[in-house]
Amino acid sequence: MGHGGNVIEELMADHHEVKELFAQIEAQPVGHPQRRELADRLTAELVRHSVAEEMHLYPAVREHVRDGAVLADKELADHA
Numbered sequence: 485m486g487h488g489g490n491v492i493e494e495l496m497a498d499h500h501e502v503k504e505l506f507a508q509i510e511a512q513p514v515g516h517p518q519r520r521e522l523a524d525r526l527t528a529e530l531v532r533h534s535v536a537e538e539m540h541l542y543p544a545v546r547e548h549v550r551d552g553a554v555l556a557d558k559e560l561a562d563h564a
């Protein structure tokens with residue numbers, strides 16, 4: 485996370501970055517070393533991002549959004 489930035493903006497930028505990484509991975513032939521390297525980066529990015537959402541976003545969703553608990557539980561299941 486950046487310092488003092490908007491959490492939602494950070495998380496949305498992560499989503500964009502992850503989509504880009506997926507596209508880059510799909511552009512590489514299976515077995516290409518670059519594909520493995522990109523997949524490793526994507527894995528690290530997704531773990532970091534999921535932890536950030538679980539720490540900062542879902543607690544607020546549970547508290548402030550109608551049916552937020554159901555929504556947060558579904559997102560947690562998706563991450564798993």
Ligand SMILES: [Fe+2]
Pocket residue numbers: 495499533537
């Ligand atoms: Fe996310």
